Amino acid sequence: MTIGAGRRHLMLGAAVVVSLLAVVETTVALVAPFRAPTDADWAAAAAAVRARFRPGDLIVAAPAWADPILRVQLGDLIPPEIAARMDDDRFARVWEVSQRGARAPAAAGGTTTVDERFGRLRVRLIERPAELVSYDFVAHWADARVSRRNAAGVMVDCARSGERFLCPPPGNSSLQRQLVEVDQKLRQALLTEPIAGAAVVIEFPAVPLGRVLAIATGLHDTWMRKAARGTVEARLTVGDQTTELPVTSDDTGWTRTRIDTGARAGQTVPVTLELTSAAPSDRFFAFAAEARR
Amino acid sequence: MMRQRPRRADWLVTALLALGTVVWLLAVEGRQGIGRDEAQYMRAGERYWGWFSELGDNLAHGHPGRSFTPSDIDRYWSDNAPDHPVVMKALYGLSWRAFHSCTCMGATHGYHPVPVPARHTTLPLFSRDSTAFRFPAILFAALLVGLVYRFARGWLSRAPSAVAAVLTLAQPHFFFHAQIACFDAPIVTMAFAVGFGYWKSLRDPRWGIATGALFGVALGVKHNAWLVPFFLVAHYLWMRRGDLRARRLTPIPLVFVSMLVLGPLIFFAHWPWLWVAPAARTRAYVLRHLEHEHYNFEYLGYNFNQPPTTTAMKWLRATAPFVETGFTVPVTTLALAAIGAGVLARRRRGSPVDPDSEQKEAPTAARPSWLRPGADVDRAPGAFVLFQTLGPMAVLAVPSTPIFGGVKHFLAAMPYLALMAGIGLGAIGRALRAALPEARARWRPIAPLALAFLVCLPALVETRRSHPDGLGHYNLLAGGFAGGASLGMNRQFWGYSVLPMLPDLDRRVPENRRLYWHDTLSDAISMYKRDGRLSLEVGDTGFGEEGIKRSEIGILFYEKHWAKYEAWFWQYYGTTRPIGVRAREGVPMVTLYERGAR
Numbered sequence: 001m002t003i004g005a006g007r008r009h010l011m012l013g014a015a016v017v018v019s020l021l022a023v024v025e026t027t028v029a030l031v032a033p034f035r036a037p038t039d040a041d042w043a044a045a046a047a048a049v050r051a052r053f054r055p056g057d058l059i060v061a062a063p064a065w066a067d068p069i070l071r072v073q074l075g076d077l078i079p080p081e082i083a084a085r086m087d088d089d090r091f092a093r094v095w096e097v098s099q100r101g102a103r104a105p106a107a108a109g110g111t112t113t114v115d116e117r118f119g120r121l122r123v124r125l126i127e128r129p130a131e132l133v134s135y136d137f138v139a140h141w142a143d144a145r146v147s148r149r150n151a152a153g154v155m156v157d158c159a160r161s162g163e164r165f166l167c168p169p170p171g172n173s174s175l176q177r178q179l180v181e182v183d184q185k186l187r188q189a190l191l192t193e194p195i196a197g198a199a200v201v202i203e204f205p206a207v208p209l210g211r212v213l214a215i216a217t218g219l220h221d222t223w224m225r226k227a228a229r230g231t232v233e234a235r236l237t238v239g240d241q242t243t244e245l246p247v248t249s250d251d252t253g254w255t256r257t258r259i260d261t262g263a264r265a266g267q268t269v270p271v272t273l274e275l276t277s278a279a280p281s282d283r284f285f286a287f288a289a290e291a292r293r
Numbered sequence: 294m295m296r297q298r299p300r301r302a303d304w305l306v307t308a309l310l311a312l313g314t315v316v317w318l319l320a321v322e323g324r325q326g327i328g329r330d331e332a333q334y335m336r337a338g339e340r341y342w343g344w345f346s347e348l349g350d351n352l353a354h355g356h357p358g359r360s361f362t363p364s365d366i367d368r369y370w371s372d373n374a375p376d377h378p379v380v381m382k383a384l385y386g387l388s389w390r391a392f393h394s395c396t397c398m399g400a401t402h403g404y405h406p407v408p409v410p411a412r413h414t415t416l417p418l419f420s421r422d423s424t425a426f427r428f429p430a431i432l433f434a435a436l437l438v439g440l441v442y443r444f445a446r447g448w449l450s451r452a453p454s455a456v457a458a459v460l461t462l463a464q465p466h467f468f469f470h471a472q473i474a475c476f477d478a479p480i481v482t483m484a485f486a487v488g489f490g491y492w493k494s495l496r497d498p499r500w501g502i503a504t505g506a507l508f509g510v511a512l513g514v515k516h517n518a519w520l521v522p523f524f525l526v527a528h529y530l531w532m533r534r535g536d537l538r539a540r541r542l543t544p545i546p547l548v549f550v551s552m553l554v555l556g557p558l559i560f561f562a563h564w565p566w567l568w569v570a571p572a573a574r575t576r577a578y579v580l581r582h583l584e585h586e587h588y589n590f591e592y593l594g595y596n597f598n599q600p601p602t603t604t605a606m607k608w609l610r611a612t613a614p615f616v617e618t619g620f621t622v623p624v625t626t627l628a629l630a631a632i633g634a635g636v637l638a639r640r641r642r643g644s645p646v647d648p649d650s651e652q653k654e655a656p657t658a659a660r661p662s663w664l665r666p667g668a669d670v671d672r673a674p675g676a677f678v679l680f681q682t683l684g685p686m687a688v689l690a691v692p693s694t695p696i697f698g699g700v701k702h703f704l705a706a707m708p709y710l711a712l713m714a715g716i717g718l719g720a721i722g723r724a725l726r727a728a729l730p731e732a733r734a735r736w737r738p739i740a741p742l743a744l745a746f747l748v749c750l751p752a753l754v755e756t757r758r759s760h761p762d763g764l765g766h767y768n769l770l771a772g773g774f775a776g777g778a779s780l781g782m783n784r785q786f787w788g789y790s791v792l793p794m795l796p797d798l799d800r801r802v803p804e805n806r807r808l809y810w811h812d813t814l815s816d817a818i819s820m821y822k823r824d825g826r827l828s829l830e831v832g833d834t835g836f837g838e839e840g841i842k843r844s845e846i847g848i849l850f851y852e853k854h855w856a857k858y859e860a861w862f863w864q865y866y867g868t869t870r871p872i873g874v875r876a877r878e879g880v881p882m883v884t885l886y887e888r889g890a891r
């Protein structure tokens with residue numbers, strides 16, 4: 001059987017393309033392992049960062065999946081409260097250790113003041129204006145007053161018990177500072193559980209306001225997010241200004257909300273977070289907040 | 294479809310391909326860790342062997358009936374039931390019993406799931422117990438490679454047929470599964486064998502009977518076999534679509550009758566656990582898989598552990614089998630398969646797949662027959678390959694289907710994908726041969742062979758590169774290990790990837806007396822000890838938060854959903870600084886923490 005000239009040419013073209021593809025694919029497969037940073041690259045990059053590191057600096061890996069290797073080298077400079085930070089906005093100096101041309105979102109903006117290569121790694125220091133924290137709600141968790149308000153408006157105080165607040169039955173809600181997992185990322189946050197037919201009220205009586213109050217919310221624990229579908233409604237009152245926060249569900253991840261407090265910057269006011277849920281089973285509500293100048 | 298008397302050369306090539314598969318897999322399987330599921334199947338296999346051993350004793354003492362009492366059956370066969378039928382597990386147990394190098398009365402005497410009363414007399418082919426367990430899976434992979442070659446030879450010349458066979462094995466994810474004592478690769482072999490038998494049965498009634506038996510064995514390998522008839526029926530209806538047009542009854546072929554009768558019979562006969570309460574236990578087995586939990590699995594940056602609820606996520610989830618195929622199968626293989634699909638689509642009815650083939654697709658009989666239902670029609674090879682390739686993927690594209698196994702859930706498509714690649718190679722090889730001018734006529738036989746070698750090269754190199762972390766490997770399109778990680782694709786599951794760290798863990802005395810193993814199952818730890826790869830004194834502090842609290846050192850497998858466990862390390866060990874990371878091409882796989890490390 002013979003094939004037409006047109007089809008033969010097409011097939012010949014295919015043969016050339018496939019042959020080239022095979023050569024390229026083989027070559028890349030042989031070369032790619034050598035594109036990875038070596039231990040020596042990491043050690044040199046870490047030494048460079050360590051030499052100019054200042055307390056309060058943020059160190060990040062790009063791509064983010066290299067973070068465990070970064071922490072092998074520089075983990076002592078990345079304590080849990082930094083590794084599990086609420087967001088990146090309060091860091092004026094960001095060290096980015098990158099490979100393969102990746103960029104870390106945390107290092108966006110600002111001016112690059114250091115840019116050095118160590119084998120397959122690149123170290124950049126980005127300096128930028130940052131928001132100063134005037135009040136960290138997570139750090140000040142012990143200042144909180146926690147209570148439960150039922151449908152009739154009756155308030156029941158939740159007492160401090162060791163490293164947490166514990167509400168009396170029914171409900172057994174609590175508030176504690178904890179490393180939580182929201183959207184498969186770790187966050188240093190305050191963790192509580194909404195209660196059926198009642199509101200959990202968390203009040204910080206004296207918060208020195210800055211220009212903005214940043215709050216992030218989410219549901220803790222992959223398995224709990226799998227187990228239930230209920231949502232959590234949250235209302236934040238700053239002084240006399242109340243804001244409905246986005247509804248928190250299994251799919252909303254770590255949601256940040258910024259509330260403009262510029263008009264009251266410098267004032268000290270109570271800040272209250274009120275949580276309700278129509279289906280509170282297996283809902284582990286996590287939040288972190290900061291008043292920022 | 295096969296030639297009536299296959300040439301001796303074809304048997305030789307078949308044997309060489311199969312032997313090459315066995316040698317390659319045996320040469321590398323020792324670097325492949327033992328996952329949660331594999332460890333359980335090894336344990337169950339050895340326990341099943343215990344039943345055969347006891348049956349032998351009972352026979353010798355003249356009361357074999359004791360082995361068939363419900364309590365005796367359940368004592369051995371309830372292990373890993375109702376999860377999976379027992380063809381492969383029983384083979385793993387028998388292989389272990391036959392081929393391990395027995396040190397059974399030594400220090401690891403207590404590590405066996407059934408008592409070992411005396412030293413075993415064996416043919417000690419393998420130094421490690423785990424290799425002896427894995428050997429049947431490796432033989433099944435070799436059988437598949439041979440079958441693909443034999444099937445392809447019905448349509449293609451030798452070189453592209455051999456290439457199809459090689460490309461079946463030389464896929465990083467299939468290769469990963471092909472060497473371990475699980476069912477995902479063996480069921481591919483059996484699904485392909487059933488498809489092969491079905492194809493032959495269309496013009497040969499002997500294969501109609503044989504395919505029913507093959508289907509029964511397939512049912513005993515893994516529940517994926519339930520799907521095979523659907524894909525075959527789809528092809529059958531397409532092949533006989535003329536009956537529908539002519540408004541005449543389509544003959545119900547012998548092969549389907551045979552599958553319907555022999556399949557359940559063999560399935561029931563092979564699994565003693567079912568004998569105790571056939572209806573209830575069969576129901577439990579079926580429901581176990583129809584209602585299977587959605588384990589966690591990372592795909593394109595999202596952690597899927599339940600059916601998606603939003604439309605956008607359903608669409609994203611539906612792409613999984615196609616994107617995973619596009620990112621895991623070597624790109625040259627995919628390109629050849631695309632050409633092969635084009636060749637099949639353009640084939641004229643009645644024409645052979647390959648013009649040089651001796652196999653004719655044109656009808657050989659005038660009238661339909663239930664014994665030879667493919668004799669009076671074109672057998673539609675394109676539709677056959679299409680349904681067998683896309684069928685398994687389509688099932689996994691349904692958003693409510695669990696995807697926790699990644700590519701392994703639709704591996705049955707891969708031999709057919711490789712077959713299409715062989716068809717594509719055959720087509721461009723012919724064009725290449727025809728393009729050589731008369732003056733270069735002596736190159737005509739060599740050029741297609743050189744091309745065949747060239748197209749196998751990337752698949753072989755990629756597969757070698759991927760080992761022993763085939764699950765984390767992604768192809769040229771995705772960017773290898775690093776590209777897959779950046780795309781948010783799954784890197785591993787079930788704790789197999791710790792094996793290269795064992796020497797280091799073994800050295801860390803005394804901390805390793807209180808070692809947290811995370812996702813490595815105690816059965817796997819036992820097997821590492823039986824294999825002599827881990828000191829018997831190495832401890833295991835148990836699972837979850839309490840296990841980390843009790844431990845001095847611990848490992849953490851990188852999977853998206855395990856993030857919470859890292860928090861416990863930070864909390865209880867007082868540090869975020871791991872003392873080591875096992876990585877592939879810079880991509881973390883396993884992190885090692887030590888309490889108080891600064």
